[in-house]
Each structure stands twice: as C-alpha cells, then as structure tokens.
Amino acid sequence: MSSNDLNNKKVSITSLLFSYSPKLLIIAVTIGALSGFFYSLIIPIIVNSIQVKASDEVEVNASYFQSYDFINGNEGWVFFLTVIIILFTKAASVILVNNIAKSATAELKLNIVKRINSMKLDDMEKVGFSRLLNLLTEDVLSVANAAVGIPVIVVSIVTIIGMFSYLFILNSIVFAIVIVSVIFGIILYQTPVRLVRSSYVKSREFSDVIQEGLRGLIFGAFELKLDRNKSKNYIKEEIEIPLLKSTKLEKMADGVLHLSATASDLLSFFIIGFLVFVLPSYIPFPKEESAGIIMALLYIAGPIATILGMFRELEIGNIALKRIHALECFDGELYCNDSQPLPEWNTYNVKGVSYKYSSKKFDNSFSLKPVSLSFSRSQINFIVGGNGSGKSTLSKLISLHYQCNEGEILFDNMIVDESNIALARERISVIYSDYYLFSKLYKKQNLSDIEKVNFYLESLGLSGKTDFVNGYFTTTKLSDGQRRRLALLVALIEDKDIYIFDEWAADQDPEFKKIFYHQILPTMKKDNKLVIVVSHDDRYFKCADRLIFMDGGELVGIESKEKESATMI
Ligand SMILES: Nc1ncnc2c1ncn2[C@@H]1O[C@H](COP(=O)(O)OP(=O)(O)OP(=O)(O)O)[C@@H](O)[C@H]1O
Incomplete structure (x- = not known):
C-alpha cells in the first residue's frame, strides 16, 4: 500500500455520507442551502434599508423621536425574521449532517472491524497490527472531523452564490471581476493543497510507526522500567523522532495551507481596493452602488474563510478514508453460507x-x-x-x-x-x-x-x-x-x-x-x-x-x- 496506490483510489467523505443516507443528506443539504440563501439576504436587506433611509433622511430623523415602534420600519422585521430563519435552518442542517456523519463513521468503524475480522491472518500480519489499530482510531476520527464540517461548507457555498447573484444585480462588471478573482483564488489555493497532500499522507504513515512505539511503551513497560537508558533510547527512536518528523511535516503542510488560505481570504480586500482605487480611473463606477458592493465583498470573506478552513480537515479526512479503503486490496476470506456441518471424518x-x-x-x-x-x-x-x-x-x-x-x-x-x-x-x-x-x-x-x-x-x-x-x-x-x-x-x-x-x-x-x-x-x-x-x-x-x-x-x-x-x- 504505497502512497501512490492510495492517491489513485477514488473515495471521498461526501460519497461516504451519501452512500449512508442519500435522502437525509439531500434534505440536510437543501436546508443548509436555504440557510445560505437567507444568509445572502442579510446584506441586501441592510443596504436597501440604509438607502431608503438616506433618501428620506428628514422623515427618518423625525421618526426616531416620534415613533414608539420597537422596530423601525418593515425592513427591520424582515431582517430579524431572516436572522431567525437562518438560526433554525443552519442549526437543523448542521445537526442533521452531524447525525449522518456520526452514524456513517460508526458504520465505517464497524465495517473496518468486519473487514479486519475477515482478513487472512497473514495479510493482517503484513499490514501490521499497529496500522490496523490506527485505522480504527485516528483515521476514523479524521473522517468524522471532516464529515461534520460539510454542512458548514454547504451553508457557506450557498451564501457566496447568493452574494454573487446580488453583485450581478448590482453591477455585472464588478460581478465578472469578482468571478475571475475567485477562480484565481481557487487556483491559488488548490496548487498548494496538491503540493502538501503527500506531506499529510507521509505524516499519517509516521503515525503508524508512533502507534507501534506506543504498543511497545505499554506492553514493554516491565522491560523499560528496569533500564533507564533503554527506555530513553526507545522513547527517542520509536516515539519522539517519528513524532517530531510527523509534526514537522504537518506544520509545514499546515503552514502552506494557512498562508494560501490567508492569501485567498484577503482576496476580498484586493478586489475592494481594486474597485475603489483602480477601477474608477478606467471605467465609470457608480458611487451609489459602491456601498452595497463593498459590504457584499466584506461579507463574502467570512464564508470563504470558513470553506478554506475546512479544506484542511477535508484533505486529512479524505487521506484517512483512502487509507481505510486500501484494506480492500486484501481479499477477505470467503465464508460459505452453508449451515450444514462438516461431515464426520477419520x-x-x-x-x-x-x-x-x-x-x-x-x-x-x-x-x-x-x-x-x-x-x-x-x-x-x-x-x-x-x-x-x-x-x-x-x-x-x-x-x-x-x-x-x-x-x-x-x-x-x-x-x-x-x-x-x-x-x-x-x-x-x-x-x-x-x-x-x-x-x-x-x-x-x-x-x-x-x-x-x-x-x-x-x-x-x-x-x-x-x-x-x-x-x-x-x-x-x-x-x-x-x-x-x-x-x-x-x-x-x-x-x-x-x-x-x-x-x-x-x-x-x-x-x-x-x-x-x-x-x-x-x-x-x-x-x-x-x-x-x-x-x-x-x-x-x-x-x-x-x-x-x-x-x-x-x-x-x-x-x-x-x-x-x-x-x-
Ligand atoms: N510472522 C512471521 N513473519 C515472517 N517470518 C516469520 C514469522 N513467524 C516466524 N517467522 C520465521 O519463520 C521461522 C520459523 O518460525 P516458527 O515460529 O515456525 O519456528 P518454531 O520451530 O516454532 O520455533 P520455536 O521453537 O522458537 O517456537 C523463524 O525462523 C522466523 O524467521
């Protein structure tokens, strides 16, 4: 099971969840999408409300002092209603996908248990007991961590799509610029993701070595207790060094991802700077739309950061899932369903x-x-x-x-x-x-x-x-x-x-x-x-x-x- 073999396997967290419960997942994603839609309404409602007030400033000022209304105007009610809808839809979607993810990973764990149980003993020895244990503990946990992030990603994606639609309505040139920039941002992010993938794969391989070291630490405790030098060397060679190597690889990979996530995250500011300071010199830029556009761009930065933040978990989750699926290259033992006992023999x-x-x-x-x-x-x-x-x-x-x-x-x-x-x-x-x-x-x-x-x-x-x-x-x-x-x-x-x-x-x-x-x-x-x-x-x-x-x-x-x-x- 080399790293290359693992990379060639097509398995993903989403397909894992989908195969567990397609109906529930579709419902959860739809509710998440609805939540994203309402999220994307927040800025248009605020911008619209501000513009209405600005055009009727005198009346608005008067109403501040004369009206005893708890909420000022219909936009206020719409705004709070939207927030409440977001609260319920987002919570429902997250809870639902969380439940699917928990059940799917529990089922995955059980499937690994059954798979290991059906493996030939010599294959189990070949894979190594520490790796098998690692698959059941750390790898399943990584899959679970990645799976529970999926609803948050869905909400964020739909919010971004909603905000793009709003931008398109406001100004199609700005929309086009933003789309091109986002494509650039995705490429900017995806390249390092590909580059660091092998570091995460190697780091997981080191965790198998560490697991073996931990086995020795516990089962060899009696021997280690009697020899401080042996104990020190053992911990250094079998646990500390692989741990340091694994941590170094992860720190390097995390660093690259954080750097490119921050760069992609700041994309909104680059676009805003471009729209405010550069674009007006070349094409007429309607000032009255600028507040809405800038607010929308600032608002998009949040969901973009969320998605990029989740990419790491997804990447590690997918690597863990591939390691788990690599067990499939070992043929399980075939058990006949024949309930007839073996005939008597001599x-x-x-x-x-x-x-x-x-x-x-x-x-x-x-x-x-x-x-x-x-x-x-x-x-x-x-x-x-x-x-x-x-x-x-x-x-x-x-x-x-x-x-x-x-x-x-x-x-x-x-x-x-x-x-x-x-x-x-x-x-x-x-x-x-x-x-x-x-x-x-x-x-x-x-x-x-x-x-x-x-x-x-x-x-x-x-x-x-x-x-x-x-x-x-x-x-x-x-x-x-x-x-x-x-x-x-x-x-x-x-x-x-x-x-x-x-x-x-x-x-x-x-x-x-x-x-x-x-x-x-x-x-x-x-x-x-x-x-x-x-x-x-x-x-x-x-x-x-x-x-x-x-x-x-x-x-x-x-x-x-x-x-x-x-x-x-
Ligand atoms: N799991 C294994 N993987 C690879 N080689 C093994 C494994 N188990 C045993 N061997 C090899 O097979 C050889 C024979 O081992 P085996 O356990 O059958 O010997 P044995 O006659 O039972 O020895 P003993 O009397 O010491 O128990 C060993 O020399 C060892 O090199």
Whole structure:
C-alpha cells in the first residue's frame, strides 16, 4: 500500500455520507442551502434599508423621536425574521449532517472491524497490527472531523452564490471581476493543497510507526522500567523522532495551507481596493452602488474563510478514508453460507503443503518446504525440533490459520477450500504461545458444560482463583501458568475435533505438566480427538503416539509408537 496506490483510489467523505443516507443528506443539504440563501439576504436587506433611509433622511430623523415602534420600519422585521430563519435552518442542517456523519463513521468503524475480522491472518500480519489499530482510531476520527464540517461548507457555498447573484444585480462588471478573482483564488489555493497532500499522507504513515512505539511503551513497560537508558533510547527512536518528523511535516503542510488560505481570504480586500482605487480611473463606477458592493465583498470573506478552513480537515479526512479503503486490496476470506456441518471424518490429511513468509525487508524470508502428513482421530502427535525449525508455522497451516502456497489439506477426501474453510476451522481449537484469553465463553452453556467448567477449575488448580458466573470468568488476572490453564479449560469446553497446543506446558509446574501429559492428553485420545502438541519437553515424548521432527523448515522424520511396536513384534 504505497502512497501512490492510495492517491489513485477514488473515495471521498461526501460519497461516504451519501452512500449512508442519500435522502437525509439531500434534505440536510437543501436546508443548509436555504440557510445560505437567507444568509445572502442579510446584506441586501441592510443596504436597501440604509438607502431608503438616506433618501428620506428628514422623515427618518423625525421618526426616531416620534415613533414608539420597537422596530423601525418593515425592513427591520424582515431582517430579524431572516436572522431567525437562518438560526433554525443552519442549526437543523448542521445537526442533521452531524447525525449522518456520526452514524456513517460508526458504520465505517464497524465495517473496518468486519473487514479486519475477515482478513487472512497473514495479510493482517503484513499490514501490521499497529496500522490496523490506527485505522480504527485516528483515521476514523479524521473522517468524522471532516464529515461534520460539510454542512458548514454547504451553508457557506450557498451564501457566496447568493452574494454573487446580488453583485450581478448590482453591477455585472464588478460581478465578472469578482468571478475571475475567485477562480484565481481557487487556483491559488488548490496548487498548494496538491503540493502538501503527500506531506499529510507521509505524516499519517509516521503515525503508524508512533502507534507501534506506543504498543511497545505499554506492553514493554516491565522491560523499560528496569533500564533507564533503554527506555530513553526507545522513547527517542520509536516515539519522539517519528513524532517530531510527523509534526514537522504537518506544520509545514499546515503552514502552506494557512498562508494560501490567508492569501485567498484577503482576496476580498484586493478586489475592494481594486474597485475603489483602480477601477474608477478606467471605467465609470457608480458611487451609489459602491456601498452595497463593498459590504457584499466584506461579507463574502467570512464564508470563504470558513470553506478554506475546512479544506484542511477535508484533505486529512479524505487521506484517512483512502487509507481505510486500501484494506480492500486484501481479499477477505470467503465464508460459505452453508449451515450444514462438516461431515464426520477419520483422517486429516496434509498433502504437500508449503508456505513462505513474505517480507519486504528480507528476501531470504523463511519458507516451509512441502510437508505431507496424515493424522487420524484418537492420535496424539508431538511436533518437535529446534527453535525456528518451522513447528509453529506448520501448526498454523494445520490449524488453517495460514493458507498454504502449495498443497492441500483434506478431511478424509474432502479438500478444504474457500467454500468450507469456515466450517472446517470450527472443528479446530488451538492455544498458541501468543494466545488471547477471553473472559467469556461465547457459546450457549448447558448444565453439563457448567459442571465440566467447575470440574476443570478444580482439577487445574483454578478453584478459588477465578469463578465461572453467568458465562463469564470472574477474573482473568492470574499468573502466566494459571492463565494458560484457564485457556486450556476454555479449549476443552469448546469440544472440538482437533486440538493444537503450541508449547502449552512450557511454563507449568511439574504437577500440571503431569496432569496435562498423563491425564488430559489420554482423556482427549479416549474422546476421539486428534491432538497435535508442539513441544520441547523430551521427558514427555513417550506420551506421544507419533513424533514429527522438523529442522530448517523441513519435515525430517516421523517416529510412531505403532511402528515401534510393529518392529518390536
Ligand atoms: N510472522 C512471521 N513473519 C515472517 N517470518 C516469520 C514469522 N513467524 C516466524 N517467522 C520465521 O519463520 C521461522 C520459523 O518460525 P516458527 O515460529 O515456525 O519456528 P518454531 O520451530 O516454532 O520455533 P520455536 O521453537 O522458537 O517456537 C523463524 O525462523 C522466523 O524467521
């Protein structure tokens, strides 16, 4: 997802709002336009009133002293009525679009959540968890900030159009001059906007780096607390420097935008100066219209400033939206709607499965050479081998988290493909080394489940540490070993066909290692489960029906009890 890719994507805040609720948006914009129309009436009403009074000055002066009217003349009523209409129409439009924007961004956030949920795990790793988090927080916020500014822009645009119409009625030459100047102003503003766009894109990329730094700051707090030097360097390199670079880019971009906004904003004064001091020397300029024209031009400066001010938010919002839409270049996983469960099976076959991590930084990224294995139910398999030999990578392929580059996985003869992968995954439960422990069991529990939970809480030494109440564990703030035992409990309650444990027992007390290898695994075997354990625990290798040896990304050997007993016979 390079910056160029992002720039080529056609997405915008307005289309986001429009696609959320076209009818409501049209109503809100129409009301906003109405408000803008009434805004543009303010100056003509005032100018008209002043001109009427000027032509009848004596009467007006008399009326000041003789009349007890609260508001002087009809123009006053029209003026205040207009102001009240502006109040209601502008408020209605802003509130309405604000509601649409809030709902649309909430929906956008939910869509990103669903999109991330449907992404392939290897794609999620490629994008990076920090960037994904950033999309959900900062980018969605930028979109929301830009979206809520849209009604203000609509009101301002219509006000400007109204004032232009008024200028046209007053003097068509002045109107033409103003139009040419405004076109010039737009070009003056748009050029720097284009120039600084890449700075905003880069600044957003730095915010991904900062997000990663913040993750380390929080999750690495224990390590950082012990080493002031490391902590100082970490903060400097991973947070401060990217933050400074991002701030510098934004300051530079903001500066250019503010400069050109101010220049465009002052356009009204340049035009006024031109009309008052230059134009009269060349063409006759009717003095009686000048007050109205100048007031109109001064009045236009406000909405122009508002629009230009909002351009920055819109630009950042659109960049954020493009970053969000860039997720679409990753194909989501296809889930079939088939509610039929997977048929019963006996063998789980891994045929010529290979995998290569894609890495931008390293060409020689790790690859798992083609592996073929046939697993059966009621079988306990240990995958063993040195660090980095590919045990976890193979497990992630077997658990269908990663999708292989070559080869296939079959339940008996049924190939696992996009049409049945979701159903196939539902037969598998895993505990990887970086597992996440949910405090709730997301399944309907019957009485026997609750009894089972309480049984395992007792046998895994968790009674009194946490309780199971209304589908929740009262706490998951436990020791590492206890948390891992709770994760095992949850997996057992899920009652799947295939279980994969990656170094589950590594940090368990000898007592619980024994329970795991000598009680839990045999019980699972008895219950017809296929169990795959990634382990370095050679003292317990004898508990396996089969040992699968990995080395340098290759399957280098298989040792099975059946074979041993066969050779012994
Ligand atoms: N997410 C990843 N992205 C890129 N490369 C990875 C990733 N995870 C692992 N690797 C690479 O794959 C190789 C094998 O890793 P794997 O986790 O499968 O080894 P392992 O045998 O389980 O090691 P250990 O016993 O240390 O857990 C590693 O050397 C690493 O270079």
